[in-house]
Amino acid sequence: MEIRYNSTRSKSAPVKASEAILRGLSEDGGLFVPDHIPALDVPVDKLAEMDYRQTAYEVMKLFLTDFTGEELKDCIAKAYDDKFDTEEIAPVVEKDGAYYLELFHGATIAFKDMALSILPHLLTTSAKKNHVKNEIVILTATSGDTGKAALSGFADVEGTRIVVFYPKNGVSPIQEKQMITQKGKNTRVIGIHGNFDDAQTGVKKIFGDRKLAEEMDAKGFQFSSANSINIGRLVPQIVYYVYAYGQLLKAGKIKAGEKINVTVPTGNFGNILAAYYAKQMGLPIDKLICASNENKVLYDFFRTGTYDRNREFVLTSSPSMDILISSNLERLIYHIAGNDADKNRELMSALTQGGTYTITEAMKAELADFYGNYADEKETAETIRSLYEKTGYVIDTHTAVASCVYEKYRKETGDERPTVLASTASPFKFTRSVMKAIDGGYEQMEDFELVDKLSEISGVKTPKAIEEIRTAPVLHNYVCEKDEMKQAVTGFLRL
Numbered sequence: 218m219e220i221r222y223n224s225t226r227s228k229s230a231p232v233k234a235s236e237a238i239l240r241g242l243s244e245d246g247g248l249f250v251p252d253h254i255p256a257l258d259v260p261v262d263k264l265a266e267m268d269y270r271q272t273a274y275e276v277m278k279l280f281l282t283d284f285t286g287e288e289l290k291d292c293i294a295k296a297y298d299d300k301f302d303t304e305e306i307a308p309v310v311e312k313d314g315a316y317y318l319e320l321f322h323g324a325t326i327a328f329k330d331m332a333l334s335i336l337p338h339l340l341t342t343s344a345k346k347n348h349v350k351n352e353i354v355i356l357t358a359t360s361g362d363t364g365k366a367a368l369s370g371f372a373d374v375e376g377t378r379i380v381v382f383y384p385k386n387g388v389s390p391i392q393e394k395q396m397i398t399q400k401g402k403n404t405r406v407i408g409i410h411g412n413f414d415d416a417q418t419g420v421k422k423i424f425g426d427r428k429l430a431e432e433m434d435a436k437g438f439q440f441s442s443a444n445s446i447n448i449g450r451l452v453p454q455i456v457y458y459v460y461a462y463g464q465l466l467k468a469g470k471i472k473a474g475e476k477i478n479v480t481v482p483t484g485n486f487g488n489i490l491a492a493y494y495a496k497q498m499g500l501p502i503d504k505l506i507c508a509s510n511e512n513k514v515l516y517d518f519f520r521t522g523t524y525d526r527n528r529e530f531v532l533t534s535s536p537s538m539d540i541l542i543s544s545n546l547e548r549l550i551y552h553i554a555g556n557d558a559d560k561n562r563e564l565m566s567a568l569t570q571g572g573t574y575t576i577t578e579a580m581k582a583e584l585a586d587f588y589g590n591y592a593d594e595k596e597t598a599e600t601i602r603s604l605y606e607k608t609g610y611v612i613d614t615h616t617a618v619a620s621c622v623y624e625k626y627r628k629e630t631g632d633e634r635p636t637v638l639a640s641t642a643s644p645f646k647f648t649r650s651v652m653k654a655i656d657g658g659y660e661q662m663e664d665f666e667l668v669d670k671l672s673e674i675s676g677v678k679t680p681k682a683i684e685e686i687r688t689a690p691v692l693h694n695y696v697c698e699k700d701e702m703k704q705a706v707t708g709f710l711r712l
C-alpha cells in the first residue's frame with residue numbers, strides 16, 4: 218500500500234516519500250511523518266537468515282513506496298559495502314548480560330553512518346524521480362557526529378553541496394579534526410560561537426527563509442537536510458533494530474516472537490524513534506528505554522509529561538547528546554496526539570514561545586512503552602571502567618550512558634528480558650574521556666598517544682577513520698557568530 222507523508226503541523230497535501238526526502242522539512246515548519254506505519258511482511262523467523270542488505274530492503278521498501286525495487290536495491294548496495302569494516306555491518310556483541318548493537322563500523326565510526334551512507338543515494342534518486350534540475354545544497358547542524366558522517370556521505374557526490382555548522386567549543390577534539398580535514402570541492406565546514414541548539418535553530422531559520430529559497434532557485438540551488446528530521450535518515454535507522462532481532466534469533470538467544478527491550482542513548486530522539494517505528498511495524502519489542510546524559514530534558518518529560526527546555530545547557534563527555542530541543546520528539550508528540558497536527562502545532566508553538574509544553578493525560582498514557590532515565594558524568598565514567606575491568610570491552614561515553622541507564626532500569630524493575638543496547642560510537646572517537654574513565658593517569662597523554670594506548674588495552678585495531686586524520690591537513694577554518702549563519706551559506710554559494 219502506498220505511503221504518503223504528512224506534516225506534523227498542518228493538513229497540507231501529503232507528499233510521496235521521494236518528495237519528503239528532497240524537502241527535508243515541510244514548508245509549515247513541521248516534520249514529515251508516514252500516514253500509517255506498515256507491518257513488517259517477512260515472518261519473524263525468516264529474519265535470522267537475512268543479511269543486512271536484505272533486511273534493509275525488506276524494511277525500506279515498505280516506507281519508500283514510490284521507489285522501484287531496483288532503485289532501492291541500488292541505493293542499498295552503494296551504501297552498505299566495504300565502507301564498513303565488517304561484513305555484518307552492525308554486529309551484535311554480548312557483554313555482561315546485555316547485547317551491544319555496534320552501529321559504529323562505518324566510515325566515520327559513529328551510528329550516523331548507518332543512515333548517512335544511504336541518504337545521498339536516496340536523495341539523488343529522489344531528485345531524478347522528481348525531475349529536479351537544481352543543485353541540492355545540504356545544510357546541516359551537528360553536535361559532532363552527523364557533520365562528519367554527512368560530509369563523508371556527500372563529498373564529491375555530483376549535483377550536491379554540503380554545508381555543516383558545528384558548535385566551535387562543543388565537540389571532541391577528534392570530532393573537530395575529522396570535520397575540518399574533510400576533502401571534497403563541494404564541502405564547507407563552519408564552527409559557530411554557540412551551542413548545538415543555536416546551530417540547529419539557525420539552520421531551521423535558513424530553511425524557513427522563503428526569499429532566500431527564491432534567490433537560490435534563480436541561481437539553480439535548493440536546500441535539503443541531512444539532519445535526522447529528514448525521513449530519509451529515519452527510515453534506514455529502523456533497519457538495524459530488525460536486523461538485531463534476526464541476529465539474536467540466529468544466535469539462539471531468543472525464540473521467534475519473544476519480546477526484547479531496546480536501550481538507546483538519546484539526543485535528538487531520532488534513533489529511539491526508529492526503534493519505536495520498528496515496534497509499530499510488529500517487531501517484538503517491549504520497552505523502549507531512553508537514556509539521557511545530564512541534559513535530561515527527556516527523562517523529565519517521560520516522568521512528568523512536561524517538556525521544559527528552560528534550563529542550563531550542560532557540556533558533557535557525550536557531546537552528541539548535549540541537546541535541549543529534541544527535534545524528533547515532535548513526531549512522537551504528533552502520533553500520541555492521534556496524528557493530530559493542530560494539537561501538535563499548539564504544543565510546538567508553546568515550546569518556541571515559552572520553552573515548555575505539557576501533554577494531556579491521554580497522550581501521556583500512550584507513552585507506556587517508554588522508560589526514561591539518565592546518567593551523570595561520574596556514573597558514565599564508572600560504567601566505562603567497570604565494564605572494562607569485568608570484560609575487557611571498551612565502550613564510548615554515549616554507549617556508557619545507555620549501559621548505565623539500562624542497569625538502573627534493571628534494578629528498578631527486575632525486568633530480565635534480553636536487551637539490545639544501541640552502541641552509537643566507537644570509543645576511538647571519544648578517546649580522551651574514555652581513557653580518563655578507565656585510568657585517571659592517562660590524562661597527561663597526547664590525543665594520538667591515547668589512541669595507541671586504547672588500541673593496546675582493548676586489543677582493537679585503530680579504525681581507519683582515526684588513522685586518516687593523524688596527519689591530515691586542516692582544510693576548513695571558518696568560524697562565525699550564530700546570527701551570521703545565513704551569510705556564511707550565501708558566501709559559500711556565491712549568491
Ligand SMILES: *Cc1c(COP(=O)(O)O)cnc(C)c1O
Pocket residue numbers: 327328329362363445482483484485486487488489537538615641642
Ligand atoms: C547522534 C548521536 C546520538 C543521539 O542520537 P539521536 O538520534 O540524536 O537521539 C547518540 N550517540 C552518538 C554517538 C551520536 O552520534
